[in-house]
Amino acid sequence: MRVEPAAVEEVARELYIRALKMLPPDVKEGFARLAGTETDARAKQVLGTMIANIRVAEETENLLCQDTGIPIYNVVIGRGVDIGGTELQRAIRRGCERATREYPLRSSVVHPITRKNEQTSCGPGVPPIHIDFSDEAEKLVIEMVPKGSGSENNSWLKMAIPAEGVDAIKTFVVDCVLDAGGKTCPPTIVGVGIGGTSDLCVALAKRAATRALGTDCPDPEGARLERELSEAVNMLGVGPQGLGGDSTSFAVHVEIAATHITMNPVAVNMQCHSARRASAAITPAGVAYGY
Amino acid sequence: MAHHVLRPPITEAQVRALRVNDTVTLEGALYGIRDANLIALFDRGRKTKFDLRGQAAIHTAPNVRKVPSSPQHPTGYAPVCVGTTTSARMERFTRPFLEMGARIIVGKGGLGKGSLDAFGELGGAYLAIIGGTAALETTWIEAIEDVDLDDLNPESIWKFRVRGFGPLLVAMDSHGGSLYDEVQRVSRSRREQTLSRLGVK
Numbered sequence: 240m241r242v243e244p245a246a247v248e249e250v251a252r253e254l255y256i257r258a259l260k261m262l263p264p265d266v267k268e269g270f271a272r273l274a275g276t277e278t279d280a281r282a283k284q285v286l287g288t289m290i291a292n293i294r295v296a297e298e299t300e301n302l303l304c305q306d307t308g309i310p311i312y313n314v315v316i317g318r319g320v321d322i323g324g325t326e327l328q329r330a331i332r333r334g335c336e337r338a339t340r341e342y343p344l345r346s347s348v349v350h351p352i353t354r355k356n357e358q359t360s361c362g363p364g365v366p367p368i369h370i371d372f373s374d375e376a377e378k379l380v381i382e383m384v385p386k387g388s389g390s391e392n393n394s395w396l397k398m399a400i401p402a403e404g405v406d407a408i409k410t411f412v413v414d415c416v417l418d419a420g421g422k423t424c425p426p427t428i429v430g431v432g433i434g435g436t437s438d439l440c441v442a443l444a445k446r447a448a449t450r451a452l453g454t455d456c457p458d459p460e461g462a463r464l465e466r467e468l469s470e471a472v473n474m475l476g477v478g479p480q481g482l483g484g485d486s487t488s489f490a491v492h493v494e495i496a497a498t499h500i501t502m503n504p505v506a507v508n509m510q511c512h513s514a515r516r517a518s519a520a521i522t523p524a525g526v527a528y529g530y
Numbered sequence: 531m532a533h534h535v536l537r538p539p540i541t542e543a544q545v546r547a548l549r550v551n552d553t554v555t556l557e558g559a560l561y562g563i564r565d566a567n568l569i570a571l572f573d574r575g576r577k578t579k580f581d582l583r584g585q586a587a588i589h590t591a592p593n594v595r596k597v598p599s600s601p602q603h604p605t606g607y608a609p610v611c612v613g614t615t616t617s618a619r620m621e622r623f624t625r626p627f628l629e630m631g632a633r634i635i636v637g638k639g640g641l642g643k644g645s646l647d648a649f650g651e652l653g654g655a656y657l658a659i660i661g662g663t664a665a666l667e668t669t670w671i672e673a674i675e676d677v678d679l680d681d682l683n684p685e686s687i688w689k690f691r692v693r694g695f696g697p698l699l700v701a702m703d704s705h706g707g708s709l710y711d712e713v714q715r716v717s718r719s720r721r722e723q724t725l726s727r728l729g730v731k
Contacts, residue, residue, distance in 0.1 A: 409728045
């Protein structure tokens, strides 16, 4: 299946705008669940305002949050997809730039040393474009995640050691949630990466934080830890916006990778309540947009 | 738990009447400040044309659209989506900002002890808005009336005209009250119990 770069560019453009406007159904369900179980009166109000905002964004066709984030694209290329790797990367970048200029979106991306904003949401290494492959022959999937900075600024890595065991992982997650307080715009999705190298561990945490609610870690031990930690962090009372309550997090998500015999790394990356993402599948039948 | 409607300029007496758990609705002028423009003002010696005495400011950088200048859009900017950023990064700028005469900071996630002390000594308050609810917040913005330090766009200093902006929650006041401190005390006191539930030895 030949995919033209122009089609990828259009999809990359559309995905950035869609992601900023439409919250995925699993996150909406997450809000309904928290609103139903919350016992604190103020927290109920705060959740109610967040839910009202989702409705207003839809009615006014506006962005959910002013933070257009760091744009991230995750691409899964099927076995029979024919497109050059570098032309794919360039097309995504052009789509991201066009969304920013044409909508127009706030460009939230600057050079890290000069702090110069090119007003394109792009810069050296940004947007990050992650490429993976699948056995589905005629399918190219592009996921777009605008990662807000309030939650991204609360990211941690600890190179724990084997003697500290799983206790070090659990303690670290609890302490990260306490340190974050209201700064991450809770209720959050707490992404936890366990194992790997330092860089892989952080990447796992990001993957966990941006995974759909209601999905489980594919590893059974990881899935068990998710359930334990999800219950535990909501005992802390941080609450929505850090103003107190039961609803500190929608869930804790865990992703794992094997690690070295001497290592026990754990990373935490958080996703704010505006847990935005959008995806598109390009097949011979055309483009199907989803979340 | 009183409700206050404030239209800047706000007096010291008005701001000192605010207590945590009160609510506020703002009317009239609201200035947008954040990282780059505060660094410009307080680390790089740049000046602003705005007289901030008695004013309210929000930690923000909006999405805007360039439009022809008109009475509705005097700066040639129309608001697209205006929301609130995490206040903690602006912690060290609270005191000098209040020293310029500002009275109110609107933000999300709260500020620290240095800011709380400054609110007490200089007469100021922090009003919490619900972060991530920018679509709603944008409906409270009437216009972008003026802009300064626009070379920092989108981190310019914005002057919005707002109508029915709120209700906002008084989360830090000039009497040493901070809802964030209260919640942090509670949540930290639950750490051991939480770890014990997780079987941590």
